[in-house]
Amino acid sequence: MVATRTEVQEVQPISSHKNNYDLNFMRQKIFAYEKTIKDDFNIFKGDLLEREACSFVTSNMNAFLFGLISDSSVKAEIAWSLPYRLKERLHHFDLNKIANMDIDELTGIIKEKPALHRYPLNIAKYLKAAAELLISKYESNASNIWANGASAAEIVSRLEEFKGISHKKAALGSLLLVRDLGIDIKDKENINIAYDIHIRRICLRAGFCSQDTIEDVTMAGKRLLPEFPGRLTSSFWAIGRDICRPTNPLCSECPLDDVCEHNLSLGEDIHA
Template sequence: MSAKRGSRAVADALVDHARRVASEGIVQTGGAFTDVAEADAFVRARPEAFLIGVLFTQGIPAERAWAGPWLLAQRLGHFDLARLATETGEVARAIAAPPALHRFVRTLPRWISDAAARVLAEYGGDARAIWPDGESVAVVAERLRSFSGIGEKKAAMAVELLVRHLGVQLVGLEDGCVAYDVHVRRVFLRAGLATRDTPDAVREAARRVCPQEPGSIDLATWLIGRQFCRPSTPRCDECPLGSVCPRLTWIRPQGVGVRR
């Protein structure tokens, strides 16, 4: 089999797997944002909780991150944007109280207050107005990136979760892309889909894999990286790409792959 045909076979297997993941409504392992049922419902039902959940998705396990908004609301006794915007000290104390809700006990409260203030000032207090149906993927990603604490990676992840798992009808899906996350990078590199570990190389590879909707493979790739393509003990024989992947398992991108 030629290298090109081999890469195409991996790409096709990845696209097929992404379709299965989407059809099964999987968000995390177990099918939810987080395994705390109330926290999962909170993030799904309240756009401002989803936005603040995105801020939590850094440096801690994903399930813990997505439980953050609900746990914060429990500790504060409210999830009122006006109070989140102005009572940064209270937010900080609630996040830092043992057991701390996050590693970033100094920066996260500031991000949360900034986000709450901006939703009030620029979106009429409704975070859903950041990602209205009919808006383009590119515009929504740009809006999200303009929030403190949301970079390219989180914005790409958030857009894909909105489209695939919260039913937001965005257009221009060809402009979406995978997040430059360590799990995604590991899979792309080991599966021979990307030959360089740079944001541009990984995104370009995603566009080759699925030109119509590059972002649609983001979650499936991340899940493969997390569940099967582990840094030191890859489970290639159980991996959805196992039958076609070249298994370049000695490749290990650096970084922390925690999000969603």
């Protein structure tokens, strides 16, 4: 069975791990580290987004969805500013009008300097398709994707129906909804750790998984924190970016040092 989908699965211990360690001990270290990074990796807090752009994507759920779709191949702050900038350029944020726009026209508006995204044509196609799907299936309101107590499994599956949203992005989207927007999703066990370059590198080096596949990394997250694997995303991402770098990892500063297998020959090739 492929483990990237969000069914509840039996979680096996990391029996092949070279270091016998207590999972609770590891979690305590990670949670302590989580406190130190605070909001450094939260796009909606701090100074990464201008106030208006941030307010728009956190108050208008169609804008949130557009930001999530745009969050690829560009810095997060560029992606999550796009909905607000697009609204400024269009002088509206009307889904019906966006759905009926000519792709070349929408591409041209995204492409105007300074361009709103590195790949204007792709993003224009994704956003137009998103507007169409929101109108036809969600009464023109993205919050209906996660309304009425939808489970994480349902939310991820619904998000994946949108062009430009991979499983990784759908998992990120559900994490942002819970963590940053306060959406009450009960089955947090189905919110997976993100299959991100930094997280993949850590999982391989630490021995949490033996192969760099989305299935293995996802299952590693489920083993480490079965009740909410996605919670590990921010901490692992921060460790991967600042400590477990592709070359010269700073193991002595790493909260995983005590439990890590230190497979340092692995993961050098996993970088942006």
